[in-house]
Amino acid sequence: MKNNLVPLVVLAVLAGLPLLGLNSYVMHILILSIMWTLAGMAWNLLGGYCGQVSFGHAAFFGMGAYSAGLIHLHLGLSPWWGFLVSLPLVALVALAMGSVVLRLRGPYFVLATLAIGEVLRITCENLTDFTKGTLGIMITRTWVEKTQYYYIILGLALLGFMVCRAIVHSRWGYYFVAIREDQDAAESMGIDTTRYKTIALTVSAMLTGLAGAFYTNYMGYIDPGVVFSLGEISILIIMVVMVGGVATQWGPALGAGIMVILAEYIRSLPLIGVAYQTMFGVLLIVIIIYLPNGLVGDWPVLRRKLLRRGATA
Amino acid sequence: MLEVRNIDVAYGDVQVIWDVSFRVGQGEIVAMIGANGAGKSTIMRTVSGVLRPGKGQILLAGEPIHTVEPYTLIEKGLAHVPEARRLFPEMSVEENLDMGSLRGRARKERARTKERVFSIFPRLSERRRQASGTLSGGEQQMLAIGRGLMALPRLIMFDEPSLGLAPILVQDIFNVIRTVRDEGMTVLIVEQNVRQTLALCDRAYVLENGRITQEGAGADLLRDPHVKAAYLGV
Ligand SMILES: Nc1ncnc2c1ncn2[C@@H]1O[C@H](COP(=O)(O)OP(=O)(O)OP(=O)(O)O)[C@@H](O)[C@H]1O
Numbered sequence: 197m198k199n200n201l202v203p204l205v206v207l208a209v210l211a212g213l214p215l216l217g218l219n220s221y222v223m224h225i226l227i228l229s230i231m232w233t234l235a236g237m238a239w240n241l242l243g244g245y246c247g248q249v250s251f252g253h254a255a256f257f258g259m260g261a262y263s264a265g266l267i268h269l270h271l272g273l274s275p276w277w278g279f280l281v282s283l284p285l286v287a288l289v290a291l292a293m294g295s296v297v298l299r300l301r302g303p304y305f306v307l308a309t310l311a312i313g314e315v316l317r318i319t320c321e322n323l324t325d326f327t328k329g330t331l332g333i334m335i336t337r338t339w340v341e342k343t344q345y346y347y348i349i350l351g352l353a354l355l356g357f358m359v360c361r362a363i364v365h366s367r368w369g370y371y372f373v374a375i376r377e378d379q380d381a382a383e384s385m386g387i388d389t390t391r392y393k394t395i396a397l398t399v400s401a402m403l404t405g406l407a408g409a410f411y412t413n414y415m416g417y418i419d420p421g422v423v424f425s426l427g428e429i430s431i432l433i434i435m436v437v438m439v440g441g442v443a444t445q446w447g448p449a450l451g452a453g454i455m456v457i458l459a460e461y462i463r464s465l466p467l468i469g470v471a472y473q474t475m476f477g478v479l480l481i482v483i484i485i486y487l488p489n490g491l492v493g494d495w496p497v498l499r500r501k502l503l504r505r506g507a508t509a
Numbered sequence: 510m511l512e513v514r515n516i517d518v519a520y521g522d523v524q525v526i527w528d529v530s531f532r533v534g535q536g537e538i539v540a541m542i543g544a545n546g547a548g549k550s551t552i553m554r555t556v557s558g559v560l561r562p563g564k565g566q567i568l569l570a571g572e573p574i575h576t577v578e579p580y581t582l583i584e585k586g587l588a589h590v591p592e593a594r595r596l597f598p599e600m601s602v603e604e605n606l607d608m609g610s611l612r613g614r615a616r617k618e619r620a621r622t623k624e625r626v627f628s629i630f631p632r633l634s635e636r637r638r639q640a641s642g643t644l645s646g647g648e649q650q651m652l653a654i655g656r657g658l659m660a661l662p663r664l665i666m667f668d669e670p671s672l673g674l675a676p677i678l679v680q681d682i683f684n685v686i687r688t689v690r691d692e693g694m695t696v697l698i699v700e701q702n703v704r705q706t707l708a709l710c711d712r713a714y715v716l717e718n719g720r721i722t723q724e725g726a727g728a729d730l731l732r733d734p735h736v737k738a739a740y741l742g743v
């Protein structure tokens with residue numbers, strides 16, 4: 197009962213926020229946070245629950261973004277159709293990738309994810325006739341106002357949240373965790389580990405692609421260096437999950453909020469601003485050492501520490 | 510029930526099993542004894558499909574299993590209680606047991622088998638909601654065995670089920686294995702507790718440096734001078 201109520205309350209609050217007449221900068225921060233929440237939840241399904249760490253979710257994000265951009269550029273379709281186009285495209289790539297590299301043990305999967313993001317970026321940069329290369333693709337945004345975008349990304353994130361929640365609480369969710377905890381043992385329990393890892397990858401990739409397609413529509417401009425970026429997309433998605441809480445329901449949302457605000461803040465600092473990716477790297481190391489389960493995952497530990505400090509003070 | 514024919518197994522370039530053959534008949538308890546590093550666990554992992562033999566064949570009830578996907582073996586009736594338990598540490602006791610009975614008949618009979626496991630190991634019943642990673646070593650071993658039984662296998666393989674257990678518990682575990690066999694399961698067991706194991710089993714194989722060097726009835730091997738000197742310390 198309580199568990200079902202929390203998401204509804206959160207949703208009601210989020211749905212009500214634009215009614216407060218927030219200024220457009222705050223709306224922008226909210227929209228980005230929700231977009232990264234969606235990508236974070238997607239990554240979390242594969243990396244957090246199933247234990248398959250991806251350093252290449254920019255590949256799926258970028259494919260989503262370019263689905264929207266390319267149908268507009270070549271077919272004159274509204275980039276909003278990008279959502280529909282991206283789903284089968286991303287799914288196909290994820291399935292192909294999964295059935296090849298998820299079969300192998302060891303670091304192959306991590307390396308393959310790292311490679312696919314970079315390969316797609318370089319391909320996109322060089323297929324200048326098709327993608328306009330580094331010039332990027334510009335679309336005309338549908339609205340000047342932020343409110344519509346806000347509700348659209350909120351709807352998508354809600355969809356992602358429900359999909360992940362349903363999967364995590366289903367048989368699949370248990371299989372994912374079993375695979376994460378001991379793949380050989382999972383296999384000898386009768387779990388077709390390649391198949392379920394591929395499922396996790398595919399669902400995760402599709403949700404990430406939706407975030408990418410939204411990005412195009414919202415930002416109005418994409419280029420390969422941004423949407424296929426290792427640092428600004430792939431690593432940021434990992435950070436969102438690590439900061440918020442690996443394999444937790446609310447971790448990605450919290451992590452996304454923190455990372456978006458932090459990125460804005462660090463970028464605004466004079467001098468240090470340009471080095472914000474380095475700062476992210478340092479932050480990631482600190483988090484891994486002190487809060488390996490993220491803020492949500494390590495909340496009991498954190499609270500105990502804070503309480504103790506409070507008691508002695 | 511199980512027939513292993515002339516298998517070689519290697520880790521990368523390092524071959525550790527050489528031309529090993531043995532069989533486990535329906536309803537038998539067969540033991541494999543050997544020093545540390547002889548290759549006992551390697552053989553079990555090969556039978557359960559985690560490793561592939563470089564040559565040779567493995568047949569379960571006449572059907573070759575060394576070429577099939579390992580996840581299909583449990584439905585064919587093969588359960589493996591691996592060395593060092595290999596539980597799912599963040600899952601509860603009960604969830605671990607459920608994982609042992611994902612398919613087929615085991616799934617349908619899940620509730621009943623679980624009650625049976627809990628009656629064999631009442632300590633597990635008291636801890637059914639506890640994360641398995643927080644159980645004591647002995648409790649984890651009970652859970653690993655329980656999880657193997659949940660599959661209602663025809664053949665169950667135990668890799669050092671008594672490892673790290675107090676003597677009284679070792680006796681309990683051996684009694685469980687005997688009961689399981691009496692109910693119709695076939696057992697292949699690897700053990701360091703050579704004396705008790707030879708007393709328990711019908712037949713045994715001696716594995717030395719990856720090769721089978723002796724075989725015979727448990728009682729005969731207990732009296733064998735080489736086995737006495739090498740494994741019983743007399
Ligand atoms: N993953 C591995 N990679 C390389 N060599 C391995 C691996 N696992 C085992 N070996 C080697 O294979 C040989 C047999 O190991 P195995 O674990 O089968 O022995 P064992 O008879 O089960 O020993 P113990 O009684 O100590 O459990 C050993 O020499 C070991 O070092």
Ligand SMILES: [Mg+2]
Pocket residue numbers: 549550551592668
């Ligand atoms: Mg061993």
